[in-house]
Amino acid sequence: MSNRFVIVNDSFVPEDKAALLVSDLAIQRGYGIFDFFRIIQSKPVFTDDHLDRFFNSASQMRLPVGKTKEELKALLLELAAKNNLPYSGIRITLTGGYSEDGYTIATPNLVIVQKPLIVNKENSPEGISLVTYAHQRQLPDVKTIDYLMAIWLRPYVLQNNADEVLYHKDGVVTECPRSNIFIVNKDQEVITPAANILKGITRKHILKIASENFIIKEKDVTIDDIIHAKEVFITSTTKQVLPVLKVDGHAIGTGKPGEISLRLREEIVQSINSF
């Protein structure tokens, strides 16, 4: 067992004791939101972006956070100091609370968990394969805890020799369950879907970085656009920029990580390290 602490509402609790009563609306009805950010060299990365999104998700789900952004920030730093994990991820979850009737929102429960970052294939730039699936996330612009389809689809992903699923609606792609998708087309334009997605924090920073050297566009991207793209990559807090080498079995571009993808990856890694 670890010595790590978890915050449950206003208490610091050892990780193996951090629990919620079974009447919580997350357990009863899958009702909750969260956000996730990294600690690199003991410094939180893009915290303001993540907290802004967290408060927005909470508000859209009618879940009062019960703390100001500054109070939450102070709490996060206190947790990070206690746990002393210089390379880690922090997840803040806000649930529907202990609901008397199992249906009506109560006072939300706030849970803050910190874990070491694990480096695996998803974090390396070697590239992955995607398989498409027709699905639209509910309340796409809210970072809810709803990953029902994503987890349910794991066997489908593996049976299709892929690493992750790419959702689409009538052939227009949206996002992967935990990342945004970008393409680089033959005109060197960097394009990412704009509608029916969760707007990732890494997505936002990649758009900003890319705009310094490339034409960027936020607009509909079809499966056909993906298959004929020069480069495809996905972005997320843990994955940063991850080249996509295959979609539905079709090799993308040269079949190797694209130049622009790797350049953007390097640029965001540098910008975070000099943070």
Add this chain to the structure above:
Amino acid sequence: MSNRFVIVNDSFVPEDKAALLVSDLAIQRGYGIFDFFRIIQSKPVFTDDHLDRFFNSASQMRLPVGKTKEELKALLLELAAKNNLPYSGIRITLTGGYSEDGYTIATPNLVIVQKPLIVNKENSPEGISLVTYAHQRQLPDVKTIDYLMAIWLRPYVLQNNADEVLYHKDGVVTECPRSNIFIVNKDQEVITPAANILKGITRKHILKIASENFIIKEKDVTIDDIIHAKEVFITSTTKQVLPVLKVDGHAIGTGKPGEISLRLREEIVQSINSF
């Protein structure tokens, strides 16, 4: 605080201590299933139907129950004997378990909660109003804990002077979040949607009871069919048969609870009481 017990895996725990660690996949990712049945005069109602559906939901979500149906039944009876609530509801929940990486299914947690039945408008035959909303539940034939849209839509329901939402897809209605819908048309046919729904246990028994005196049909029902129906009612374990008097502000039939609805209600109540 109550003296009631809750089962968490193999332990009987006082209700105010019944908890799951925050690493559970229900809290992390909204991943879990459940079922719910009633205890009337200390006797469980339609338990076999509910347990069959519970095992089917579990299997579709790749969640091993870890007990046979007979073992689970014995456990339920032991709980009911301890709690001594002759009129109550029992909810059996199975979650994705304590997931190390917060994404991969682990050993599921089984939670069994018993609560007194509350009698309110939803249980009386006076009738309710519905408002339609375009939404299709994910994995509709699995009783998952996903009620994100249902809870999110509560203000929409209230703003439209309704009691509950009725989901539809391109004008073809499916179900309410916690009940099935039936219409009685001008030819006295009793009709209920067949596709993209959770097949309720009460729905099944009402179809059986209705078939003794009426032509029953399981087929697509449109919003237009609803508005021009002679009678509309919803069915569920807690609601049994509940007349619907208004949909999207349109009065249904005479605007009063329909004869056939009330007759079917009486018949299922009788069949349960003589159980």
